[in-house]
Amino acid sequence: MEQYEAIFYRRSVRHFSKDPLPERLLDNLKKYMMQVMPLYRSEPFRILLVDRKEQPGAVSGPGRVEAPYYLAFFGQDTMLGRCSAGYLAEQLTLYLASREVGTCYQGLARLKEQPPETQPELKLLFLVAFGISEETFREPEEASRLSLEKLAACKDKLSEESRTILRAARMAPSSMNSQPWRFVVYRNRIHLFARKERLGLKTLERMRDVNMGIVLYHMMLAAEELWLTADLQVSELISERSWKNNEYILTLYWKNL
Numbered sequence: 001m002e003q004y005e006a007i008f009y010r011r012s013v014r015h016f017s018k019d020p021l022p023e024r025l026l027d028n029l030k031k032y033m034m035q036v037m038p039l040y041r042s043e044p045f046r047i048l049l050v051d052r053k054e055q056p057g058a059v060s061g062p063g064r065v066e067a068p069y070y071l072a073f074f075g076q077d078t079m080l081g082r083c084s085a086g087y088l089a090e091q092l093t094l095y096l097a098s099r100e101v102g103t104c105y106q107g108l109a110r111l112k113e114q115p116p117e118t119q120p121e122l123k124l125l126f127l128v129a130f131g132i133s134e135e136t137f138r139e140p141e142e143a144s145r146l147s148l149e150k151l152a153a154c155k156d157k158l159s160e161e162s163r164t165i166l167r168a169a170r171m172a173p174s175s176m177n178s179q180p181w182r183f184v185v186y187r188n189r190i191h192l193f194a195r196k197e198r199l200g201l202k203t204l205e206r207m208r209d210v211n212m213g214i215v216l217y218h219m220m221l222a223a224e225e226l227w228l229t230a231d232l233q234v235s236e237l238i239s240e241r242s243w244k245n246n247e248y249i250l251t252l253y254w255k256n257l
């Protein structure tokens with residue numbers, strides 16, 4: 001299965017087998033971890049693979065799923081840092097799904113110790129549990145997601161490109177399935193907005209930023225699937241304005257090749 005297809009079929013796994021993954025798969029994962037594309041080149045990050053066999057008590061925290069392996073994502077604890085980490089993590093979860101490996105984001109899980117050689121400004125932002133599971137896939141229509149009508153306001157007639165990108169975006173996983181993304185859609189661009197966090201809880205706000213990075217990766221992957229030349233930019237005009245319920249994040253622009 002390709003990464004793009006995995007967008008529609010992967011689901012969060014909460015029961016993992018204790019069986020180890022093949023060495024070759026882990027080696028390839030480690031190589032892929034070094035090739036992931038950052039959202040912002042200037043954002044420092046670190047990704048660490050935790051093998052529970054070697055570090056049995058390394059992961060703790062609420063909502064934690066027991067798994068044989070975890071990926072730990074470190075970055076700056078800022079909006080950009082968290083968004084960037086979500087963008088990186090979704091590349092890896094889709095990579096793992098494309099190899100039939102189950103995954104589950106772990107927003108509140110923690111590592112017992114900050115690993116040595118981690119720059120002090122990098123904080124653990126979240127983890128992703130992974131391993132062999134029988135629950136790795138489901139049919140796309142079984143996913144509980146808001147309809148595109150609820151998520152997107154279309155300013156032009158919806159182009160085939162926009163429709164494909166929105167379908168991929170809609171399937172993105174999010175903390176507590178909150179789906180905080182909203183889209184304003186034109187023929188060759190989509191403005192991405194995030195719902196404002198109403199409860200004012202820092203943890204929810206942090207996870208929302210991670211969610212926005214995840215959805216951005218789905219949008220970019222769909223654009224790539226369509227062979228579009230796509231770019232993410234901040235529209236100055238839009239970022240200067242403010243909205244009651246939403247916050248502007250970025251705009252995806254594209255051209256046909």
Ligand SMILES: Cc1cc2nc3c(=O)[nH]c(=O)nc-3n(C[C@H](O)[C@H](O)[C@H](O)COP(=O)(O)O)c2cc1C
Pocket residue numbers: 010011012013014062063064065104105106107108109126143144173174175176177207210211214
């Ligand atoms: C940033 C983030 C944090 C999450 N944290 C947890 C968690 O702590 N525990 C858990 O069981 N699931 C967690 N999830 C998984 C979501 O609950 C799940 O993605 C969502 O309900 C949609 O379900 P699906 O991934 O099966 O489509 C998290 C997902 C994201 C994106």
